[in-house]
Amino acid sequence: MSADGIVWECINRGFCSFKIKTDRTIFCTNKYNITGICERKFCPLANSQYATVLDINGHIVLHMKVIERAHLPSEQWEMVELSQDYKLAVKQLHKNLKYWPVHIRDKCRLRLKKIKEMHIRMHRLEKTIEPRLVHIKKKAERRDMLRQAKALAAAQIEKTIQKELLTQLKEGKYDEIYNFSTLAYKGLVTETAGKKPVKFHENEASEGHSQREREISTEEEYEYEKQERESVRAAA
Incomplete structure (x- = not known):
């Protein structure tokens, strides 16, 4: 000592x-x-003679140290697991610390009581439903909001332009569809098919006739050249 x-x-x-x-x-x-x-x-x-009670992963363990094991640091503390029942754990505590100093035995019993109360509170809190805090990435959220705003603005602009073109077509500002995509006017064309016939430009018709004439002249030239080659072969 x-x-x-x-x-x-x-x-x-x-x-x-x-x-x-x-x-x-x-x-x-x-x-x-x-x-x-x-x-x-x-x-x-x-x-050299000491004892305490610790909580190890939900298990109540009594640690005891005596002078006989002072030369063995790895085996210095003797561990005894106590029961989860408080009354039975107190009996085990008094049995293992029967001839120990009174102040150590009393403090170990008080520590056992506090650990048991802590376990009861933990089980009670586990049963209660609490809101879960989730981490929100502010930068990513802000970027997504800006992208949504830009996409919404672009969609509104396209819808506005399409609506304006359809309105002008209904009012008769265009005699017919020129170079616009017919997909946007498909519904409107079917609605107005019986009311107003679709017209074509005269230049488009003239272009079709001229193309047909060029094809005919090309065929005539090919036939003429073919006849000349046959006559040359016959003369030879």
Whole structure:
């Protein structure tokens, strides 16, 4: 036990990585500390015989350290899993800490009670429905909104132009469809088919006749050349 006193003198007067000082008290961040307060009787480093209760993945585990295992750091802490039933867990705690100091046994029972209350609150919160927070990418959302606005504006412009052209066609501003796509006027042409016949330009008809004449003249020239070649062959 003299070694424990030396360890505490070094920790208390010197540096300890687990020590946090405040205006009122000094706290200990070591996970094996029962109370979380830096005191001689609750320090897990300065006590060869020490016990605490920890929560490991939802399981309540009693950790015990004795001086007989001080030379084995890997086996220094003996772990005993306690029951989920509070009354049965208290019985197991008293059985394992029967001949231990009273202040350690009482603090372990109090810590067991707090951990059990924490588990009850956790199960209660799991059953309640809470809103889920979802991360929203502001930049991507803003870009999509701008694209939608541009697409909507373009669609409105196309619809406006189409509507204006159809209105002018109904009013009779165009004698017939010139170079516009007939798909846009398909419905209107079928509606007005019985009322107003579709006219064609005279230049289009004249172009058709001239093309036919050129085809006929080409055929006559081909026949004339063919006859000349046959006459030359006969003379030879």
